[in-house]
Amino acid sequence: MELYFLGTGAGAPSKERNVSAVGLRQPRTGRWWLFDCGEGTQHRMAESPFKWNRLEAVFITHLHGDHVFGLPGLLASRSLLGLTSPLAIFGPSGLRGYLESVFQFTDTHLGFALEVEEIGDGWARTFACGWTVRCGKLCHSVESLGFRVEEPPQPGRFHPDKALALGVEPGPAYARLKRGETVVLPGGRIVAGRDVTDPPRPGRRVVLLGDTEPCTGALTLAEGADLLVHEATFLSRDEPLARRSRHSTAAEAADLARRAKAGKLVITHLSPRYAGRELELLAEARAVFPATEMAIDGSSFRCDPHP
Template identity: 50%
Template sequence: MELWFMGTGAGMPIKERNVTSVALSLQRRRGTFWLFDCGEGTQHRLLHSPLRLSRMEKLFVTHLHGDHVYGIPGLLSSRSSLGGTDPLQVYGPPGLRELIESSLRITGTHLDYPLEIKEIEPGPIVVDGDFTVEAAHLDHRIECFGYRVSERPRGGKLNVELLAELGVPAGPAYGELKKGRDIVLEDGRTIRSVDVLGAPLPGRIVAIMGDTRPTAGAVALARGADLLVHEATFGDDLAGKAELYGHSTSVQAAEIAFAAGVERLLLTHFSSRYKTEDLAELEAQARAIFPHTDAAVELVPYTVFGLPR
């Protein structure tokens, strides 16, 4: 699992930053990626990443402010033009269906794939064999959601030294054992997966927040996450402005991370008043409270390692 930020800006793009969007790459597990928000210009930024738009599987929208949604119609159209034929699921608050369907209808856009738009309520919204995604309300000026992506436990590590001692040839046999399936060797011996496979690895957890004032809902959604993405629109000196406009400061984001007991915090959604060199100060403010904090950089991969729980 990797996170790629397509945009880390708030309100409008500037030379150094695009508006908000973050991709969760699931290439190794599913061969796809998921997108969280889609500000204007997102598809342009994707062209500078290894992610192929035709392999986008899901889009999660936190809220309907323009800096989070203006890129959706163009992205949906380009996915079709680039050969995307698999279904695409889009999740977000009420009003999302009208926004998308009106844009596609008025512009005469035809999609060559099934588009499933799901207007959500708090609670589990995706449950499959690999992941569960939960949504919860945040505290912004309009209805806004945060998302918690929980990976199911992964298979344990193969004991390759023992396999070599047992004379098991590397290759497909290893793959079968990794999947939990027993194998029979040419000499008739049965190798049981349970004997050569370590304990299951705990699934990784990523929490991605939309725009929000500090709220207990964000703490609950991020509880114990390996990685939290939280907005830090303003520095600590502008806490009053953040409260007025429904945002958080760098310090408040760090306080959420600390309260939730997460492993790592990535700050994003920076006001256009801050240039690239200014972000070090926001990062320092947050690190004074939660040391494992970084100001997210666009088009740089952030690996979600996961730790024993």
């Protein structure tokens, strides 16, 4: 899994930071999902490794403009490019009406089937790639969601030396044993996958939270995440601004990562008031949770399989 940040600013775009958008790329296939789509996202896509025809789904955390103003344009451009494969979009209530209104008043017609599903707390779906996405309610000035992407358990490491010692010659049988299946040798001997592989490894967990102030819902979603993406709009010295707008400080994001026992925290959604001083936000978060990184536009972060 790889996260690629197309926009990392809050509220309004700046020269250095576009507004919110994150791509999650699937291993080996090049297929990807988009989380939020602020104004200018498709411009950032032109500079990214993502291809239009590999976009499979869009997930919207909430309907504030810095998270959705780029969505109608992205969909219109996808149609103008002649892409006809269906596209699914998931987000909070009101998303369908927003898109329908924009398309109606701009006379926009899409050349592909668009599935818009309005979702809420507790929603979950398992996709064709095997990943399950769960969503939970956060605490913001409008309905805001967080998403937890879960990979299924992965096969344990295969030991060809053990297979050979049991009489299994290299070939197609190895692939079956790697998948955990059972093979029957010419003499009738049965060898099970578990005899030559380590126990299954846990799947990876990537959590992307929408705008939120500290709350139980955020902690529940983030529990045990290998990679957690959390907004860090303000510094602690500006906490009154965070409370007024129902956002989080960098220290609060880090505290949640610590309590959730996350593997790594990536802070994003940084207020333009800190332009040129964003490292203060990173330092504040690292003082609480050392395994913190700060996203910038065009940065990417891998979530590697468990050993």
